[in-house]
Amino acid sequence: MSTNIEIRFTVNGSPRTVAVPPEMSALNMLREVIGLTGTKYGCGEGECGACTILVDGMSVNSCLLFAVDCDGRKLTTVEGVVNEPAGARVRDAFVQAGAVQCGFCTPGFVVQAAHLIDTHGSKLDPETIKRGIEGNLCRCTGYKKIVEAITAAAQEAR
């Protein structure tokens, strides 16, 4: 029998207290316990990046993060990222560039792209973008429009 562990943290600026089993992933907690379904389950083993979130400002795969390890930390999901300046620009640039096909990978790309813009600022060039999105897979089409969208959003940051 598994005991639930009570943890406190913030998600997109709001404080939360939840009780979760120690085995649960942060991804499952966000989707099933908190009800934020923007973060997607793709592969469950850190290959695809559809579950990318920010924890204390660093991008991580939420499928590899234990929910209990969120205790005391600051989580930002795609729902929160698009309320920040960089995230909002990335969202608009994805629409403008048509960088979305089925859309399943998009939340992960948006979070990772916003993180790249926040980290590199005006120095973010297409080569750095390509290296930075190595952990995000799109299986519909390709990465050309995605890179174009992130480049455009980064340029607006200047």
Place this chain on the structure above:
Amino acid sequence: MTVEHYYAPKHLDEALEVLRAGNATILAGGTDVMPQSESGKTPLRKTLVNIRRIAELTGIRLAKNEVRIGALTTISEMMANDLIRKHFPILAESGDHFASEQIRNAGTLGGNVCNASPAGDTLVPMLALDAVVELAAKPNGSVETHTTPLGSFLVGPGKTRRAQGELLVAIRIPVPPAGQVQRFFKFGTRPALDISAIAIGLAAVKTKGVLSHVRLAYGAVAPAIMRGSKTEAVLEGKRLTPELIEQAAQAAHDEVKPISDVRASDWYRRELMHNIVKRMLIDVHEH
């Protein structure tokens, strides 16, 4: 088995106390523990000990003649650290080939060592750089630490000499001697999120074309990361010439014991060993 007890201690002392009771899974970044427990490969034990809040396990410091890297240092932190970049450029470089940014931001150096993958990306440069691991335990009420060379700590796939009750607290690497050259090469079929077909780390002191203190480490060609001692013996104290380089490349080809798997065949891995060792030594010879 489901987890019955969860601990997230803030001090090393408390963590060692919990570990002494046994039957515990140690959790840090989670990037290996989560997929391995989810798939059933390594089920979680009755007690889950999250060591990520222990401040004593963080930080990279220069102490005496070595750099002490706290076990909780993430791959991203390691890559950005000035001491690492200055003294151990091949370790920083191995991070560049490590999984993806999301995983580098979570995965720790201590975790990469304890996961003991035969293809562990940071293990190859660390072995070439004579790293030792620092282990702590609390057998009789007080904390005791000891060190062991990385090469003898790693035993086989997923297997280390870490005893029950012990925690890997740091990795210590000696500051390189003057004139040391370092090289690292990872061969995979794509640049990101790939497991090495082979990886090679080289560290040696080069004086007027002669190599000494030669260390070669090979990844993904044996059950654990291995030292290329036969290749080292060919090179030690000798002047690099095209003939010597060919002889060393042949020794590397002959001394590895690779398996054939989805990433590469035994034959291909040996060919890679020969050709990459040769390419590295030519590069060292010319620069």
